[in-house]
Amino acid sequence: MILAFLAVQFLYRACVISNPDWGKHFEGWKYGLWLIYTLIGGLIWAYASNITRPDEVTLEYMRDEVLQIYGVEIKNVPHFAVLAYDYEGESKTIRWNSVQCIGTVSVLMTLQYSIILVCGVIMYRRTQGKLLSTSSRYEKMQKQFFIALIYQIVAPTIFFQLPGFFVLTSPFFDMKISFQSGIVVCFFSAYPLVDTLIVLKVITEYKHAYKRFIKGIARKCLEFLGDDSPRDTTAASGHLAKV
Template sequence: MLAYALYSMFYSFVEILTQPITHTKGSGFILYVDSFLKYEFEIGVILAVLFCGSFAFCISLLAVHFLYRYIVICKPNNAQDLEGNKIFKLFIPPVVLSTIWFLASFICLTPSEYKTEYMRDQVMQLYNDDTRLLAYIEVLYFFEDENGKKTINIGDWIAGLGICVQIMSLCLFTIIYCGFKTYQKMNNSELTSSMSKNTRNLNRQLFRTLIIQTLFPVCTMFIPVGLLIVLPVFSIELGSFSNAPSMYAGMYPAIDAIIVILMINDFRNVLFCRKRKVVRGQLSTIGSNNDS
């Protein structure tokens, strides 16, 4: 999570420069820059694409976090392959996946004349911005040509459903699979039978923490972004909900730390300045040592 926390600072920096606004209409959705760079077309488009690539790195790094837990707890013999500098091998998948997402957005989703006109009226009405002047990227699965014939935009299908959704599905599968297997291992009766009461209690706390840590990103990051990409295929509009994913992604590192602090007794006691309970046996041991 240290790597995730450090990366979140970079993500926040990109988000500040971008200040993305997202809107869905019919068979498409637009993400445009709303910062002081909104009218700097070339720089703004790069920032919008970089923001999307940063989100891909964010979710893939989260998946790697669960993968690392799985290896350490369920495959301890393989954990030695991640010791020292070897741990940087875990960062290869996030770099590769975010680069693919970045390139797909840059190649397929950059502005065009028909995309500009498609979103222009609603963006002007709701946000008082003119898409002809904005730096943006846009997914538009269908559009009508000059003859009024509905045309499939192949590039946007490849980028949206063929690449972005598949990357998210891979990360989501990794999180659910590794989280479930880790939970099973930590809840193994043979493993816990040899543990002390305090260790078993700590494991129960870790079980609950792991469940919440799995559900939170699924509900706040994967599902909202997945809906944002998939629903325009069916011409289902999301309204103001379209802007939720970027907010949730920025909140996750802090929320994840808060989950751990509140779910683990020792951390919670320190937070609320509660004194740790001392077991009677420990007092007896201390007393006998003082007498001697």
């Protein structure tokens, strides 16, 4: 769903840059259609995961590994298993449900990245050109939005998509990988913070607005604690001199 949201953002920004009137297709009740689009992507992902629900083969394959690393019985842990083969040795056969899962996810990701790529090219050409009908400040903001979106798509691609694709496909090449998945959970948990920091770092208007918000909160906290705001000593001295 992260990629689906980013694809919609790229599409919206490309439409606004190309023709501001196209922005109306993302307003009102039509906004709900784009939310449904992202939810459909999540449902397809859930369907692909459900294809790889555990069975006796996966339980037997993963039991010793999970018991050794985590100290728990695999049957007591909710999980999905993407195994490349049913058996080992000469009698091994491809698990087609795993192939179907990876294929479904790959098609879904290819669709999202295609939208992002096309819209990214459009945005780059528009932002690099001279838009005579807009102000320089508007052009600068559009470029900042474009850069922020690029960073937002690079982050999940590097930390989620590429490692996940490698882990899922490596067993088909007889590569055995074993590691604790806690770091993956940490990356997922940290992504919303990273995404917010990207926006605050790149887009100047958001950065200034956030600073004003923090200053306002700090001022209210000081007032609540009974600390008066610092006075202008120069003005006070001048007033006393006149008296």
